Amino acid sequence: MYHTIDRIYQTFQYLLANFPINNNPLEFRIRPLLYESNHVLYQIHLILHQPQPNLYQLKQLFSILYRDDEALDPLVRAWGRASIWMEITPSNVVQHRLDLYQSIQKDLERLVPYIKGIYGEEDTRYIVPPLYRKEVGADY
Amino acid sequence: MNWEKSRVDINLYSQGDVDKWVYSTCNICSIGCGCYIGVKDNKIVGIKGNEDHDINRGRLDPKGENQWYANKSQDRLTTPLIRKDGTLQPASWDEAMNLIVTRTKETLRTIGSDGIAFYSTGQGTLETYYTIAKIGRAGLRSHLLDANTRLCTATTEWCLFQSFGSDGVPASFEDVDLTDTIMLFGHNPAETGTVFFERIMERKRRTGKPYIIVVDVRKTLTAKEADLFLQLKPGTNLALLNGIVHLLLKNGWVDKDFIGKHTVGFERIHWATEAWTPSMAEKVTGIPGHIIEMAAQVIGKTNSLVCTTLQGAYQTADATSTCVAINNIHLIRGLIGKPGSGPLHMAGQPSSSGNRTVGGVGTYPGNRNPGNPKHIKEMAELWNVNTSDLEVGPEKGIEEIVHLMEKGKIGLFWNINTNPMASLPNRQRAKKAFENTFVVVQDPFLTETTEVADIVLPPAIWGEKEGTMENADRTINLLTKAVDPPNGIKSDFGILLDFAKRMGFKDKDGKPLITYETPEQCFEEWKKVSKGRPSDMSAATYEKLKKYNGLRWPIDEKYPLGTPRLYSDFKFHTFPDDAQSYGKDLFTGRPRTKEEFESMQANGRAILYGTHYVPPVEQPREEYPFWLTTGRLVWHWHTRTKTGRSPYLQMIAPEGYAEINIVDAENLGIIPGELVKVSSPRGSIKVPARVVDTVQPGLIFVPFHYGTWENNQSANELTIDFTDPLSKQPTFKQCSCKIKPVRNKIMISENQTFEDIAEINGLSLEELAKINQMMPPYRADIGDQIEVPLSCANVKIPPYMPYRNIQKFPHFSQPELPYKKE
Numbered sequence: 001m002y003h004t005i006d007r008i009y010q011t012f013q014y015l016l017a018n019f020p021i022n023n024n025p026l027e028f029r030i031r032p033l034l035y036e037s038n039h040v041l042y043q044i045h046l047i048l049h050q051p052q053p054n055l056y057q058l059k060q061l062f063s064i065l066y067r068d069d070e071a072l073d074p075l076v077r078a079w080g081r082a083s084i085w086m087e088i089t090p091s092n093v094v095q096h097r098l099d100l101y102q103s104i105q106k107d108l109e110r111l112v113p114y115i116k117g118i119y120g121e122e123d124t125r126y127i128v129p130p131l132y133r134k135e136v137g138a139d140y
Numbered sequence: 141m142n143w144e145k146s147r148v149d150i151n152l153y154s155q156g157d158v159d160k161w162v163y164s165t166c167n168i169c170s171i172g173c174g175c176y177i178g179v180k181d182n183k184i185v186g187i188k189g190n191e192d193h194d195i196n197r198g199r200l201d202p203k204g205e206n207q208w209y210a211n212k213s214q215d216r217l218t219t220p221l222i223r224k225d226g227t228l229q230p231a232s233w234d235e236a237m238n239l240i241v242t243r244t245k246e247t248l249r250t251i252g253s254d255g256i257a258f259y260s261t262g263q264g265t266l267e268t269y270y271t272i273a274k275i276g277r278a279g280l281r282s283h284l285l286d287a288n289t290r291l292c293t294a295t296t297e298w299c300l301f302q303s304f305g306s307d308g309v310p311a312s313f314e315d316v317d318l319t320d321t322i323m324l325f326g327h328n329p330a331e332t333g334t335v336f337f338e339r340i341m342e343r344k345r346r347t348g349k350p351y352i353i354v355v356d357v358r359k360t361l362t363a364k365e366a367d368l369f370l371q372l373k374p375g376t377n378l379a380l381l382n383g384i385v386h387l388l389l390k391n392g393w394v395d396k397d398f399i400g401k402h403t404v405g406f407e408r409i410h411w412a413t414e415a416w417t418p419s420m421a422e423k424v425t426g427i428p429g430h431i432i433e434m435a436a437q438v439i440g441k442t443n444s445l446v447c448t449t450l451q452g453a454y455q456t457a458d459a460t461s462t463c464v465a466i467n468n469i470h471l472i473r474g475l476i477g478k479p480g481s482g483p484l485h486m487a488g489q490p491s492s493s494g495n496r497t498v499g500g501v502g503t504y505p506g507n508r509n510p511g512n513p514k515h516i517k518e519m520a521e522l523w524n525v526n527t528s529d530l531e532v533g534p535e536k537g538i539e540e541i542v543h544l545m546e547k548g549k550i551g552l553f554w555n556i557n558t559n560p561m562a563s564l565p566n567r568q569r570a571k572k573a574f575e576n577t578f579v580v581v582q583d584p585f586l587t588e589t590t591e592v593a594d595i596v597l598p599p600a601i602w603g604e605k606e607g608t609m610e611n612a613d614r615t616i617n618l619l620t621k622a623v624d625p626p627n628g629i630k631s632d633f634g635i636l637l638d639f640a641k642r643m644g645f646k647d648k649d650g651k652p653l654i655t656y657e658t659p660e661q662c663f664e665e666w667k668k669v670s671k672g673r674p675s676d677m678s679a680a681t682y683e684k685l686k687k688y689n690g691l692r693w694p695i696d697e698k699y700p701l702g703t704p705r706l707y708s709d710f711k712f713h714t715f716p717d718d719a720q721s722y723g724k725d726l727f728t729g730r731p732r733t734k735e736e737f738e739s740m741q742a743n744g745r746a747i748l749y750g751t752h753y754v755p756p757v758e759q760p761r762e763e764y765p766f767w768l769t770t771g772r773l774v775w776h777w778h779t780r781t782k783t784g785r786s787p788y789l790q791m792i793a794p795e796g797y798a799e800i801n802i803v804d805a806e807n808l809g810i811i812p813g814e815l816v817k818v819s820s821p822r823g824s825i826k827v828p829a830r831v832v833d834t835v836q837p838g839l840i841f842v843p844f845h846y847g848t849w850e851n852n853q854s855a856n857e858l859t860i861d862f863t864d865p866l867s868k869q870p871t872f873k874q875c876s877c878k879i880k881p882v883r884n885k886i887m888i889s890e891n892q893t894f895e896d897i898a899e900i901n902g903l904s905l906e907e908l909a910k911i912n913q914m915m916p917p918y919r920a921d922i923g924d925q926i927e928v929p930l931s932c933a934n935v936k937i938p939p940y941m942p943y944r945n946i947q948k949f950p951h952f953s954q955p956e957l958p959y960k961k962e
Contacts (some may be wrong), residue, residue: 004367011496020501025457025702033728063733071730071865074540078862082757085860125532126513126734128281129253 007040008107011100018117021097022088026079030072037068038100055118062115063127069108070129076101108132142317142339144346148198151205152178152186161188161733162622163686165603165609166196166204167263168777171486172611173200174250174689175207177603177622183207184603184623193689195313195615201334202940203777206786210601211623213785215597216584228586228596233630236595240552241642243578247551248280253531255551257284257541260500261558262292262492264632265607265619267659269491269500270666271636273554277504278523279645279653281511283531286548287501288558290538292488293868295495299463299485301721301748304864305472305713306507306674307496310470310706311378311446311482311612312692316340318480321442323353325466326452327486328612329838330361330941331437332465333612338942351489353435355380357769357873358841359834361939362611368435370426371836374767375756377872378458381465382753383421384436386413388472393522394438395474402710403471404740404749412750424753444480451488451771456873457756460866461726466750472748473530474611477707481812482698496609497675497693498666502535505666506673507713507720509665514717522669524647534721534731537868538564539861543840553802556632557599561588562779562847565870566822567858579714582632585781588849599632600625601782605634606683607659614692614703618679618685619812671696674706674713674720707746714742720811727752729865749912756874758821759860760838764876766804766837768820771873772856774940776845783845796846796853797935800879801839805831811907815882815927818842820875823857828933883911883927901928 018036020027040061047053048059080098083089110130116124124133153157161176164189174193180188187208210216219235221228247255248800258276260269276285302309313336315347317324322340329337343349344365354366355377363369372380388394389410399406400811412843418429425432437822439445447466453459463857467483501504508515508535520527520685536544544550552726553574564570574592581593590596594944604625608616627630630638637654645653656662660682676696685691713719724730726749740747759768775793777783786789798818800810810816812831817824827842835841847854860875886897898908909918920926 025757026862028754029728032725033730060733060735064645064730067731067733069415071728072723074537074543074863075729075865077543080758081860082862084756087763088774122528126511126529130531130533131536134252 001111003105004110005041005044008104009038009045011104012041015097015100020042022083024079024082024086024088026075026082030079031074033068033072034074037065038093040065040068059119059123059136061128066108066132069105072101073105092104110133141224142194142861143197143342144311146191146197148189148191149200149205150186150188152188154178154180155187156180158185162235162345162620163190164388164619164622165199165617166207167490167609168201168207168936169201170489170492170612171195171201171332171333172490172609172615172617172690173204173335174617174833175204175541179258179622182623184211186233190689195611197337199338201759201860203783203789206789207602207782209786210584210782211603213585215586217586217596218626219686220598221590221596228590228593229873236597236639237317237642239595240580240639242725244280244643251549252549253281254284256280256282256554257286257539257544257550257552257560258539258554258556259560260287260556262287262289262487262489262495264491264495265609266498266616267493267607267662268632268636269495270498270662271654273505274523274644275636275743276531277499277519279527279640279643280546281529281531281594283510283533283535284541284710285501286538286541287492287494287495287564288560289489289501290868291455291491291870291872292451293454293486294371294537295459295463296449296485297492297502298867299467301704302460302464302723302726302749303467304707305719305742307720308507308674308693308706309483309485310476311484311611311705312704313339313445314704315480315482315484317328317343319444319446320352320480321445322350322492322844323355323439323447324362325355325447325449326454326456327448327450327770328356328360328362330365331489332450332484332772334940335701337362337829343461345916350446350466351438353438357836357839358771361941368438370431370435374839376425376455377456377462378465378751378753379416379421379424379474380427380432381469382413382416382751383418383425383432383461384439384464385409385469386416386421387418387436387474388432388440388469389413393436393473395757399472399658400475401895402712403746403748404742408750409468409472409748412752421714426818431574435783440473445470446471446482448479448486450486452873454867454869458754458869459864459869461751464726464749467746468748468751469567470618471790472744477705477710480707482611482705482707488653490611491609493612493614494608497610498532503720506670506674509677509720509722511722511731511947512717521940522844523653524649525653526648527899529566537863539863539868542570542573545577551825552580553577554582555589555593556582557587559587559779559781561592562836562854563855564861565843565856566813566861567854567856568823569861575636582635583781587781588779589848596731597635598629599635600629603632604629605659608663609911610693614682615690616685616693616695618682619935620686633662639842651655655779662679678809678891703730703875705784707847710788712742712746713742714747724866726866733903756871758860758875760876764820764878764879766879768818768858768875769839769841769873770859770875771841773843773937775838775937776843778845780845780848793889793937795933796825796843796855797830798827798879799830799832799841801835801837803837805829808881809911809913810879810881811910811929813932813934815931816879817882818858820879822857822860825852825854825857827853829934830935844872881911882930884930886926886928888920888922888924888926890922894926896917896929897926903928
C-alpha cells in the first residue's frame with residue numbers, strides 16, 4: 001500500500017512539475033485537481049506513518065483522491081483529443097501524459113483491496129467509485 | 141391566465157368520420173400538449189389538440205400534428221432482427237430475447253455488472269423508465285444507466301442539484317403567464333416549443349407583458365420578438381451572466397433579507413463577479429456594455445422574473461455554471477417560489493425529466509442520492525433486495541460509456557428508442573466503439589444505429605401503448621392506448637418485463653423482482669417509491685391525471701392536485717439526508733463527499749456559487765477559422781426517425797444545409813444554395829449553403845437532424861465530444877470549422893463563351909462572375925479555367941409563426957439576398 005501510494009504521489013509530482021503543457025482551457029480545470037490530489041496524497045502519507053493512523057481522516061482523504069481521479073479522467077481524455085485536434089502539442093508528448101494518468105488509475109485500482117481491508121466491503125463502496133472496484137456482478 | 145381563447149389544431153386523413161378520439165399527450169417536444177388520437181378501423185388516422193388541457197388549449201406543434209404518420213409507415217419493423225454473417229436477419233422474439241439473456245449472463249460472468257449499459261430515451265413513459273431502473277439497478281446491479289437525455293437536459297438536473305439540492309424545476313408555465321419579465325437564455329421556443337412560445341406571445345400581444353429578453357448567438361425567430369436581444373459570441377454565456385450579476389451587486393439590486401434567511405455562499409458570488417465590469421463583459425461577449433447594463437437594469441428592477449434555458453445554455457462551454465448563475469440571479473433577487481418567478485430550466489424531450497425522476501437515468505428513483513447510505517437502504521427496502529446489491533454512485537455519461545466500449549469493458553449495450561449514431565458528437569468515434577460492442581437496439585425503424593446493432597427489437601410507438609410522461613414543468617400527463625401495435629410488435633415496457641422474467645430476477649425472498657404486469661400497476665408501485673420524496677406522486681392516479689389533464693408534482697396528501705411552483709416556503713432540499721446529490725465542485729466537476737456537503741451547512745437553504753468563466757476548449761484558428769454551432773428546425777424532431785416519415789414535414793425541410801453570414805459568403809465567393817464542404821478536425825460534410833443574416837459573421841450553423849451514413853450531411857461528423865464537467869452534457873454548440881465551396885473547373889473552349897457556361901450551369905452571369913471573382917465586363921478567354929458549383933439547391937425553410945401574420949411580416953428569406961438566383 002505504501003509503495004503504491006508513494007508511486008501515485010511521485011507521478012503527481014511529475015505531472016505538476018511539467019504543467020501546463022499547452023494552456024488549453026481544459027488545463028484550467030485540470031490544474032486544481034492535480035494540486036488537490038497531490039496535497040491529499042501527502043496527507044495520506046503523513047497519516048499512514050503515524051503509529052495510530054486516524055482512520056476517519058484517512059477515509060475522507062481516500063474519498064477525495066478517488067473523486068479527484070473520477071473528475072480528472074474525462075477532462076484528461078478530452079485534453080488529449082483537444083491537443084491533437086488543435087495541433088498544439090506533439091502527439092508523443094500527449095500520449096506520454098495520458099499514459100501517466102492511466103498508470104494512476106491502475107494504481108488506484110491496486111489500492112482497493114487495502115482500503116477494503118481497513119474499512120470493509122460495505123464502507124468501501126462509499127469511498128471508492130464503482131469502476132475502480134472490479135467485481136464480477138450478479139450471478140444468474 | 142393562460143390563453144384567451146382555445147384553438148383546436150387538427151390533422152386528420154380519413155374517409156368518413158373517425159370511430160373514436162382517444163385521450164393522449166403529444167410525444168414530440170417537452171411542452172406536454174394534451175391531444176386526442178383519431179382512430180378508424182383500429183388505425184391511427186389523425187390527431188387533434190385537447191382544448192381543455194391548460195398547457196395548450198387545443199394547439200399543437202407542427203411536428204406534433206404530423207407525428208402519427210410514423211405509426212402507419214410502411215417500413216416499420218414487425219419482427220426482431222439478429223445479425224448473422226454480417227447482416228440483420230428476421231428472428232423470433234424467443235430467439236432474440238434468449239440471445240440477449242445469454243449475452244447478459246455471459247457479461248455478468250466475465251466483466252461484471254458494469255459490463256452492461258442501458259442507453260434509453262426522453263421519449264418513453266415513466267413506467268418504462270422505472271422498469272429500466274429496477275432491472276438495471278436491482279436486477280443487473282449496474283450503475284451504467286444513461287439516456288439521450290444526457291445530450292438534452294442533463295445540465296438541468298445538475299444545476300438544480302447544485303443550487304437547490306434536488307431535481308425539479310422551481311417555476312412552471314403558470315409563472316410564465318404571470319411574470320413581468322422573461323429571459324429566454326439559449327432557448328428558441330419559436331422553433332423548439334411553438335405552443336409554449338405562442339402562449340408567451342398571445343399574452344404579450346394582449347397585455348404588453350412580459351418584457352422579453354433573448355440571449356442567443358443566432359438571430360432566431362424567438363429573438364425577432366424580443367424587447368431586448370443579446371447576441372453574444374459563441375461560448376460566452378457565463379461571461380454575460382457574470383457581467384449582469386456584477387451590476388446587480390454594484391447597484392444593490394438584491395434582496396438582502398432573502399439572501400440572509402434562505403441562502404448560503406453569497407460571498408462567493410461577490411468575489412467571482414468583481415472583475416466582470418460592463419467593459420470586461422463586452423470584451424468577452426461582444427455585446428456592447430450599455431446593452432448589458434440595460435439587461436441588468438431590467439433584471440435588477442423587475443418585480444417578477446422567469447428565466448428559461450435550453451440547449452444554447454446546456455450544450456455549451458460552462459453549461460452547469462451558466463445555469464447555476466441563473467439560479468444565483470433568482471436567489472439574490474429573491475425571485476423564486478413566488479407567483480411569476482423562478483428558474484424554468486427546460487427539457488428538450490416529452491419525458492426526459494420523467495426519466496430522471498424515476499431513476500431510469502441519473503440517481504435512484506424518487507430523487508434519491510446514490511451516494512447516501514440511507515437512501516440506498518430505503519431503496520433496498522422498497523425493492524426488497526439486499527443493500528449490497530444496489531450499486532453506490534451516480535451514473536456515467538454516454539461519453540464515458542463510449543470510452544468503456546472502446547476499451548472492451550462493455551459486454552452488452554442496450555439502446556432504447558434513440559439513434560446515437562446520428563445524434564452523438566464526433567460520431568465516427570462513437571461508431572467504432574459501438575462496432576466493438578454487442579449492441580441491442582430497440583427501435584421501430586431501421587436507423588443509422590441499427591447499422592451497428594447485433595439485435596434489433598421492434599417496439600410499439602406512441603398511440604399503441606399507455607403510460608405517463610413528465611413534461612418540462614413537472615406536469616405528469618397520461619397517454620392511453622389508441623390502437624394495438626402491428627402484429628409482432630411489443631411495447632418497450634413489455635419487452636423489459638419479458639427480459640426480467642427470462643433472467644429470473646428475484647428479490648431477497650426468492651420472489652420475482654418485478655411483480656407488476658401493466659403500466660398502471662407499475663405506476664402504483666412507483667407512487668409508493670416516490671412517497672415522501674420531492675417528486676412525490678402518491679396522490680396521483682391515472683384517472684386523476686386524465687380528469688385534470690395532467691398534474692404537476694409533488695402530488696401528495698398536502699397537494700392532491702399538484703404544485704404549480706416549488707419552494708414557495710423557501711425551504712430547499714439541502715439537508716444532507718434530503719439532498720438528491722452532494723453535488724460537485726462547480727469548476728472541476730469533482731464530486732463532493734458527504735462531509736464536504738455537510739460542511740456547507742446549507743440545511744434547507746439554497747446554495748449560491750461563485751461562477752468562473754472558462755473559454756471554449758476548441759476555438760477558431762488559422763486552419764479552421766469559423767465557429768460551428770448546431771441546432772434544430774421547427775419542422776423536424778431529432779434525427780427525423782418520425783418526422784422524416786411525414787410527407788408534409790419532409791417536403792418542407794428535406795435536407796441538411798449550412799448557414800453562413802452574408803459577409804462571410806461574399807468574402808468566400810459563396811452563392812446561395814451552392815454545395816459547400818464544411819470540415820472540422822473530426823470530419824467533413826457536404827451540404828448546400830444558406831446565406832443568411834441570422835448567424836453572425838464567423839459562425840456556421842448546421843441543423844443536426846440530417847445525416848445517414850451515405851449522404852454525408854451529419855452535423856455530428858464535425859462536432860466535438862467534450863463534455864461539461866458536471867452534467868457530462870456534450871458541447872455541441874462550439875467547435876471550429878472551415879467552409880469552402882465544392883466546384884468543378886471548366887476550361888473555356890473556342891466554341892464556348894462565359895455566358896454559355898453560366899447558362900448551362902443554371903447561373904446568372906453575375907453569380908458566375910462572383911464565383912470567379914471577376915469584374916465587369918466579365919471577359920474570359922479561350923483556355924481560361926472557370927469554376928462552377930458542383931451543384932446548387934434552393935434551401936428555403938419557411939418559418940412557422942402562428943402568433944403573427946406571416947404575410948405582413950415576412951421572415952428573412954434567401955431570395956431577398958443580393959446574390960439571388962434568377
